Amino acid sequence: MLKLRPGRWAGVITALQLRGVAVSRGGRRLFSGLDLDLAPGEVCALTGANGAGKTSLLRTIAGLSAPDMGDIGFGGADPGDARQGGLHLLGHLDGLKAARTTREELTFWSRWGGAASDGADQAVTALALGGLLDLEVRRLSAGQRRRLALARLLAAPRPLWLLDEPLSPLDAAWRARFGAVMQAHLAGGGMILAAVHDPLPIPARSLALEAAA
Amino acid sequence: MSRISALLARETALAWGRGGGPLVSVGFYAGVATLLPLAIGPEAQRLAAIAPGAAWVALALASLLSLDRLFERDFEDGALDLLTLSSTPLELTCAIKCLSQWLATGAPLALAAPIAAIGLGAPPALAPLIFACALVGGLAFAFTGGIGAALSLGARRGGLLTAVIVLPLFVPPVIFGGGALDAFASGLGWTAGFALLCAYAAAAVALGPLAMAAACRNALA
Known part of the structure; x- marks a missing residue:
């Protein structure tokens, strides 16, 4: 297991891996077969129409609800420990x-x-x-x-940030400033998965959620 | 420990302000205790006979007042998500919330209970036992009440639902406490009833948080 710098991360998350994750809400399947790999220093913008399941996915990764199918891994860390001390x-x-x-x-x-x-x-x-x-x-x-x-x-x-529309109420100046904050987090080995409608102020790859057929 | 003391301080401050806090509970309690002689009639003898029991039932009702907001507010504003995502077990978090509820409403009500009973004509010698019963009973009310509050999360008019779920759970402490007071007033052994009340409170403190945490997780999922 990776040795953590003392006092840096309280948690133990060293990566985020989603394999074939399917999530439903209120009995309706939102998406299925979702794969994602996030390594330290990486940011991913989660896009999709309203109701596509962005919030549900973040809550599922955080462990507040369970996926219908698929696996959510935190780089080999125990999921319970990872969620309790490793993510925001x-x-x-x-x-x-x-x-x-x-x-x-x-x-x-x-x-x-x-x-x-x-x-x-x-x-x-x-x-x-x-x-x-x-x-x-x-x-x-x-x-x-x-x-x-x-x-x-x-x-x-904490290493992993799960952000749901983090920038929507912020003005342009603060969006840019928070972009710098996110960049500092990534530079320190952090990971960010952010559900957004507007592009993030930093370069990020994106993952589009599409409704299950 | 810092986490737990921070939560206890926050929850107590919130409970103190929730729905008017202790003043409203004590005011409601005083109101019920005042209504009783108006309904039953002012004869001192009849009132004195029912005074401890009436004070005790009114206490159970007053304990219900601010229960429905115990989890609901945190559920609605997202704080319950963040309280769940912590290395502090949700069971312990729930127990601390109930303890705060008891500190903010149960303890002030326990101070008011002997005053109300004596005002209704109970012998002053009964006051210490009424206080002790109200204090222990309040703990049972808070922890069983928390189960109802957590189960009714997300329901419309959850407050009424909480009351309906919780009142049956209030039956044993009302019986045990009322029995102890009655026995003491008639000069019989009161320790059995009081011990059963303590046992019920201890069981509620031990088992209630398990049920509350399960209900919260279910509501969040």
Whole structure:
């Protein structure tokens, strides 16, 4: 097994492999026979029409639901361990409580993700959340709120990022800045699988989900 | 440990604010305890006879109030996904949520219970036992209630469904606690009822989180 640099990754994911994965939602088969290999430093943009199953695929990889068929591997790591400490899932529901302040939410989720003590501060710096820390989450704009959700990815580093429409509420300047953040993650050996409608701000190969016949 | 204490702090803060938190539960409790003498009649003797039991049943009902939001809010806003994706077992997460629920509503209700019972005419000597029963019973209410709250995730009007699922589970603690109070009031041995109440609470704490975690996983899938 790969030796991990201490303090870098909490998890054990060294690759993501999908083999013949089929997923259905509410009794309807969304897609089948999906193959994907993601190695450290690689990013894949997941495209497809609304309802093609992008979100369902991300949730299936994260282990929240089971695939109908096929295998999901994490480079030989135990799937349970890999999912518990090795990946971040950012859905369109961000899990932030409107009545709590930005600082409370960021501190909690950083600790929950097992972040180092300065992890949250680094995320605040990288995503320029400093001026928002004392605001309640309900006072944030959609883009600010998304930055707060993205801050969790930086506070507790984990190798695999599963992102669902990560950039949609961000303006052009922040899309570019988050592109740089993603590039830094990849340069450190991270992996990103992002469901998108607009192209990612960094070069990425893409995987189109097409409805099962 | 840092993860667990962070979750306990967050959940307690959320439970404190959820649906008005302890003030609403205690207010509802006071309301039910006030309605009873109006319905039953003001004769002191009759009221005193039913006071401990009435205070106890009202407590079970008040415990239901904020239960339905225990998992639902996290389910709706996606936080439950992230709570599930953690090296902390979901069972432990569920147990901590119920413990927070107990800290935020069960414990304040346990303080209000002796006051309500004495107000209805129960002998003051009964107050410590009522407090102890309410404290232990509240734990059983929170952990069995969590099962109902998790099972009704994703259902429309889940709050009503939670109440319907949970009320049968409240029967044993109501019987045991009521029995202990009744026995104490008539000068008989009350320890058996109280011990059974403690046993039920312990079973609920031990087994409830398994059922809650399974129900949450099912709702998320």
